[in-house]
Structures are given as structure tokens and as C-alpha cells.
Amino acid sequence: MTVYINGIMFEDKDAHISVFDHGLLYGDGVFEGIRVYNGNIFKLREHIKRLYQSAKSIYLDVPVSADDLQQTVQDTVQINGKEDAYVRVLVTRGEGGLGLDPGKCAKASVIIIVSDIALYPHEYYQKGISIVTSSTRRIPVDVIDPRVKSLNYLSNILAKIEAQHAGCLEAVMLSKEGFVTECTADNIFIVKDGSIFAPDPTIGALDGITKKTVFDLADKLGISASSALLTRYDLYNADECFLTGTGAEIMPVTAIDGRIIGTGQPGTVTYNLLNGFRKMVNNRELTYI
Numbered sequence: 001m002t003v004y005i006n007g008i009m010f011e012d013k014d015a016h017i018s019v020f021d022h023g024l025l026y027g028d029g030v031f032e033g034i035r036v037y038n039g040n041i042f043k044l045r046e047h048i049k050r051l052y053q054s055a056k057s058i059y060l061d062v063p064v065s066a067d068d069l070q071q072t073v074q075d076t077v078q079i080n081g082k083e084d085a086y087v088r089v090l091v092t093r094g095e096g097g098l099g100l101d102p103g104k105c106a107k108a109s110v111i112i113i114v115s116d117i118a119l120y121p122h123e124y125y126q127k128g129i130s131i132v133t134s135s136t137r138r139i140p141v142d143v144i145d146p147r148v149k150s151l152n153y154l155s156n157i158l159a160k161i162e163a164q165h166a167g168c169l170e171a172v173m174l175s176k177e178g179f180v181t182e183c184t185a186d187n188i189f190i191v192k193d194g195s196i197f198a199p200d201p202t203i204g205a206l207d208g209i210t211k212k213t214v215f216d217l218a219d220k221l222g223i224s225a226s227s228a229l230l231t232r233y234d235l236y237n238a239d240e241c242f243l244t245g246t247g248a249e250i251m252p253v254t255a256i257d258g259r260i261i262g263t264g265q266p267g268t269v270t271y272n273l274l275n276g277f278r279k280m281v282n283n284r285e286l287t288y289i
Helices: 022-026 044-057 066-080 122-127 154-165 209-220 232-236 268-283
Strands: 002-005 008-011 029-037 040-042 085-092 109-115 129-133 170-174 180-183 187-192 195-199 225-228 240-245 249-256
Touching: 002 066, 022 085, 029 044, 029 268, 040 066, 044 066, 044 085, 044 209, 066 085, 066 109, 122 249, 129 154, 154 170, 170 232, 180 187, 180 195, 180 232, 187 209, 187 232, 195 209, 209 225, 209 240, 209 249, 209 268, 232 249, 240 268, 249 268
Parallel strands: 129 170, 129 249, 195 225
Antiparallel strands: 002 008, 002 109, 029 040, 029 085, 085 109, 170 180, 187 195, 187 240, 240 249
8 A cells, every 4th residue: 555645655554644743643634535436536626625625724724736636646546556445635734742732833744545445234235224322412513613524533433432332333423402413424314205304514514525416316316305403303203314425325224223214124215316326436426547
């Protein structure tokens, strides 16, 4: 594996950052996760745009232009020679001294990792998964806007541990007011009376690239899709439920907190969206390398 760090390509065993990098010390930085399908990169421009928006929101200057970074991602994927992969692009505050002061960091660090993606096992796309509600709440929007895809993921990690202790692969995280926001690494949707609903980003849900893709697919399929305020009541009484994410793609959910969702099997709307998504990644919306 070849890793890009600040303009240099390293073999993974030689890829290191300073212990004084503020991304390590304080989680001070932003990132994007991007998929490669059949040697081509899915929605690269959209991911790079969101990365720069996240960086701007936290006063983080990315030391290269968006066009140059996009080209560097393509080059790094090509060097690694993987047909199907997961790309992690990180921008940290950079190396500085101990203490929170970002002014001690002379220049941001840019890191690109191209690796394998650990997808859900194939059978779960056929039968769906069970999830639980986590007791760990999502960080409120009046603290950090959820649209900033930062390196601060401790609350998500704690919720993930809680899911694992319950024997589940994912957990739903609620806002401090009790509204559904997202899962630990995925957006969540419900289907009710033929329409699709997802939590609004302004209450604590990441505005996911795959989530936006689902809205586009729904429009093409003639399915109403909108953002809404959702509670656990809405989840439990949904006709269908599914998760979306760069790694998950579109994953059916068939039980939440022990409640069976719909028929207990992945629904028609979910399957139609999943099939549409797979056709899309094999035919377009790709950056060819």
C-alpha cells in the first residue's frame, strides 16, 4: 500500500506523522471517505468540495487547491492499483506544540490512504440488520455543526461499542431533544406510505454524499423524499428502514430496539433504491483514472 503524506508517497510501513500533529493530539482536522468502483472514483468532486467546506468552517487552511487535491487523490488511487477500494483523505491542523493553540501549527498536513473496504457481509443486504438506540447522544448543533466532517468521533465510537454489546452492527444516535439524527457511521431513512424520510441535517445528521444520491435516485423513481423531524416512534412504525453511507451503500434495517420493522424483511422501496445505486456506480457519476 502506498500512502500520500504532504507531497510524498510512502510505503505504508514508512508512513508516519509527528506525535505533535494536532490531528493526533486533539482530533483537530477534517476528513472524507470515498469509494472506488471498478477502478473509478465515485463522486470525487462532491467529496472534495465537502472537505473544503468542513475545513473552512473550522478555520483550517488546506495547503493545496481543490483541483490539485482531486488530482492527487486520482494519482494515489492509480499508484495503488486497486479496482475496488476505500479512500480516506485527511487534513489535520499539522505539527505543533502541546496545547490547543492552533497558531503553533505552521502548516496543515494532508494525508491520503487507499485501502480495502470492509463492507457488511453480503447476506445482510438480503435479510437486513437489527440496530439499537444508543444512550450516547449526538453532539448538539449549537456546539459543532454536524455538516463538519471532523476527526472528533468519540461519541460515535461510544455508540458503536454500545451496539456491539447489544449484538448489533449499528446504533441510532438521538439529539439532546430526542430526535433521530443518524447512526454511528451511516445516515438513516424510513419509508412510510410510499414516501421516504430522513432526519434533517440541522438537527445533528451528517449531510451524506450517499444520502444525497438516494434523494436523486428517489426523484428518478418517482418516489417522494424529504427531510423531517423523526423520533423513535417514527422508526418503530415505519414500513421500511435503511441506512446509507460510503461503506454501507444502502443497507436494509429490519428490526430496531427489538421492534420488527414492516414485514421483517427488506422492503420494495429499499431494494429498488439499492438496485438503482448499484447501476449508477457501475455506469456513471465516476471519476475515471
